[in-house]
Amino acid sequence: MTILTNAHTHLELGWLADACPGVSGQPFVSWLTHLVERRWRLGSDWRRIYEAAIEDGILELLASGATHVGDITATGISIGPLLASGLKGIVYVEVLGLDEAQADERLNQARAIIDAWRPKERSDMRVGLSIHAPYSVHPVLWEKALDYARREALPLCIHVAESAAEYDYLSLDTGPLVDEYYLALNLSPIRAPMVTPVQYLDNLGALELKPLLVHTIHVAQEDVLRIAANDCSVVHCPRSNLRLQCGRMPLEAFLAAGVPVYLGTDSRASCPSLDIRDELEVAVALHHGKVSPEAIEAMLRRPLPYTVDEST
Numbered sequence: 001m002t003i004l005t006n007a008h009t010h011l012e013l014g015w016l017a018d019a020c021p022g023v024s025g026q027p028f029v030s031w032l033t034h035l036v037e038r039r040w041r042l043g044s045d046w047r048r049i050y051e052a053a054i055e056d057g058i059l060e061l062l063a064s065g066a067t068h069v070g071d072i073t074a075t076g077i078s079i080g081p082l083l084a085s086g087l088k089g090i091v092y093v094e095v096l097g098l099d100e101a102q103a104d105e106r107l108n109q110a111r112a113i114i115d116a117w118r119p120k121e122r123s124d125m126r127v128g129l130s131i132h133a134p135y136s137v138h139p140v141l142w143e144k145a146l147d148y149a150r151r152e153a154l155p156l157c158i159h160v161a162e163s164a165a166e167y168d169y170l171s172l173d174t175g176p177l178v179d180e181y182y183l184a185l186n187l188s189p190i191r192a193p194m195v196t197p198v199q200y201l202d203n204l205g206a207l208e209l210k211p212l213l214v215h216t217i218h219v220a221q222e223d224v225l226r227i228a229a230n231d232c233s234v235v236h237c238p239r240s241n242l243r244l245q246c247g248r249m250p251l252e253a254f255l256a257a258g259v260p261v262y263l264g265t266d267s268r269a270s271c272p273s274l275d276i277r278d279e280l281e282v283a284v285a286l287h288h289g290k291v292s293p294e295a296i297e298a299m300l301r302r303p304l305p306y307t308v309d310e311s312t
């Protein structure tokens with residue numbers, strides 16, 4: 001069997017496909033703010049909407065020839081369908097929250113989902129934890145969630161260094177995350193740590209758990225070396241990155257440092273298809289002259305970390 005891995009999806013967000021920016025793009029923070037508002041406004045039939053999106057997403061993945069997937073679910077709803085789908089990979093249950101008082105509650109919700117499904121996971125389709133991103137998780141929740149992932153040896157996934165806004169907020173305490181996102185959604189921001197997003201994860205003790213890091217665009221060379229030294233892997237989602245005006249991930253720097261890099265489409269809310277072959281085409285064009293097409297294509301041909309193919 002030829003492996004074809006789409007290492008980053010959010011199948012349950014497929015109902016937000018109409019929020020996907022066009023090719024000229026939309027600033028990351030205004031897109032994210034819109035997305036959160038839409039999720040908060042969703043009515044009582046949200047579960048049916050999520051289930052339908054997941055069903056459609058799995059069909060799209062299978063039709064594209066995908067064999068392996070790394071999916072993020074905030075609700076746990078995609079786990080059952082993915083275990084039954086024949087696809088291999090990891091479903092990461094997402095935790096986030098900026099309110100310190102809700103840290104235990106948020107983690108317990110994710111734990112309940114993970115505990116319920118772990119007895120049914122397979123070595124080739126596992127259940128893991130996603131701690132969303134540096135700017136959306138309170139430090140107390142980071143500590144508790146990382147402690148949980150460490151004790152349970154869970155596969156871990158983290159979005160990091162996706163937008164210039166994230167970099168500017170964490171390292172300089174400025175930019176549209178403060179002016180638009182936190183303010184518009186009435187969220188209390190974390191105190192800016194005044195270091196790069198990747199350095200922040202290292203300071204929290206996250207990198208030593210060898211997470212799958214998604215996006216990693218706004219990185220200093222020291223960040224790349226830090227990721228390599230900790231044996232982390234990264235996922236590159238070029239079409240989402242372009243449409244959210246996040247810039248070009250320095251793929252050549254990661255490959256030169258020996259970091260395993262995967263390709264992912266991201267959700268339909270920021271990418272027009274779940275077909276990883278479309279992602280490959282854009283990635284080859286985006287990195288022309290810097291990374292060979294063969295090296296990029298090889299990124300589709302490896303299973304996710306922490307999984308073992310039972311058929312081999």
Ligand SMILES: [Zn+2]
Binds near residue numbers: 072159214
């Ligand atoms: Zn994502």
